[in-house]
Amino acid sequence: MxxxxxxxxxxxxxxxxxxxxxxxxxxxxxxxxxxxxxxxxxxxxxxxxxxxxxxxxxxxxxxxxxxxxxxTLQLGDSYARRQPVMELIGAQLPSTLLLASLALVLAWVLALTGALIARTARGRIGRSVAALVRGAEVVATVMPQFWLGAVLILVFAANLGILPATSSGADPAGLILPVITLAVPIAGFLAQIMRDSLADADAAPFAVTARSRGASESRVLLRHTLRHASLPALALSGWAYGSLLSGAVVVETLFARPGLGRLLIDGAMQRDVPLVIGAVVVVALVYVVVMVLVDALELVVDPRLRTRRSAVATPADVAVGS
Known part of the structure; x- marks a missing residue:
């Protein structure tokens, strides 16, 4: 701590x-x-x-x-808006946190789905599907968010008219396109890590032993390999959340969505020093808090980490033992 x-x-x-x-x-x-x-x-x-x-x-x-x-988080008043900086940030922060949190959940769902498709692929058709999934992962990883958001607006808002092009923050339908725009690049990155980790876990001795004892593939997946394979992706989830918070600057501007990202852009354009510094400091603190939560979650998922840490002897332990 x-x-x-x-x-x-x-x-x-x-x-x-x-x-x-x-x-x-x-x-x-x-x-x-x-x-x-x-x-x-x-x-x-x-x-x-x-x-x-x-x-x-x-x-x-x-x-x-x-x-x-x-x-002391006493940043005073905004130069341009003549309001306390912390009040302005407090009003916009929940919207950005909601957007980033939903995007991280969707990224995990997409990454896990892609990893499981690659794991269960059998036969010529299955291998072809797995190859398409791997290609989609690479494309998603390098896809610029502003381009993806513009394409989604063009297809689903302008042409099909089934989703709104702007997000007021109160309409759930307005969250769909911004969340997808944020989640897809992160999902591609996490899926590649998850797929490789799942392949390593399937070949590990504990998985081979479980199969030799008659455990079904679904049991091996749910009780053994999936938990092991999720650890590398879980360790990177803190970084992913920080990336989503920074990506919210682009996405909120693109979809005209209220949030900390738009507030930060407006403050930078107006050279509003207290507002920009307050927003950046709050984002940095949120990132640190998320990293602490990820560390704690890793201890829950992998009990070996708790054993490893408790096995480190202090000088007092050595003295008592001797």
């Missing part, structure tokens, strides 16, 4: 530093404070705004103050 806490602090510091200096290098955030491009603010108003928001201080001092506010 201490290691995870240290990594969380490091991640937050890195993303805060990169975002702060990148936004400041792109232009003066005073433009967002004064109402955007073309504002007719006088010199007195500009000077007052600089003093109010601390923009008249040296850049490194502004950076130090920002680190202090970030450490």
């Amino acid at each position: 201490l290691a995870r806490l240290g990594s969380a602090v490091l991640v937050v510091w890195v993303v805060t530093t990169v975002v702060f200096f990148a936004l400041r290098a792109s232009g003066d955030p005073l433009e967002a404070i004064l109402g955007g491009p073309g504002s007719q603010a006088g010199e007195e108003a500009v000077a007052r705004a600089r003093e109010t928001y601390g923009l008249d201080a040296p850049l490194l001092w502004q950076y130090a103050l920002l680190l202090g506010r970030t450490a």
Whole structure:
């Protein structure tokens, strides 16, 4: 837990530093404070705004103050929206988390389906189907999300008219295309890992022993090989969730869906430093929390990990044993 806490602090510091200096290098955030491009603010108003928001201080001092506010999650008000940053993020975060979570579930379903098809393929037709599934996995892995989303909109919204092209966040039907757009590339990646792991597990001694004792293939799959094969994909699910959160920026913009991704894009376009940094920090913290949950889930799925960790003796254990 201490290691995870240290990594969380490091991640937050890195993303805060990169975002702060990148936004400041792109232009003066005073433009967002004064109402955007073309504002007719006088010199007195500009000077007052600089003093109010601390923009008249040296850049490194502004950076130090920002680190202090970030450490306490007191990021102040958005430059452009004049609302507390944490309130804006809190209103949009559930929508993005729902989108990413549903996409991860769908990615797992597709990956597991593809791995099982490849495992059970028999005969010429079965091998042909398995080859098509493997090809689909490769194509899905390299498929750009913005292109896939555009194709889905063109086919199912513009031509067939059976699904909406935009997602308001409240209509379940509006979630279908964004979820598929996010899930397909991740599903292709997880399916390849799952398929290879399942093939290794089928040839492992414990699976061969179970078959020699008369266990059916379905029993071997459900009780032995599937759990073993899911571990590598499960270990990468934390990374996959982080990738889905970053992909939500593109998908939410493409489908005009409210969420943290669109909020982040708007803040970056307006050079709204507190809003962008707040959104990125929250995403980084969510990623760290998901990684901790994945670690805990791995311990549940594979009891050997618990035994391995408990078998590590501390100096006190060695002293008592001797």
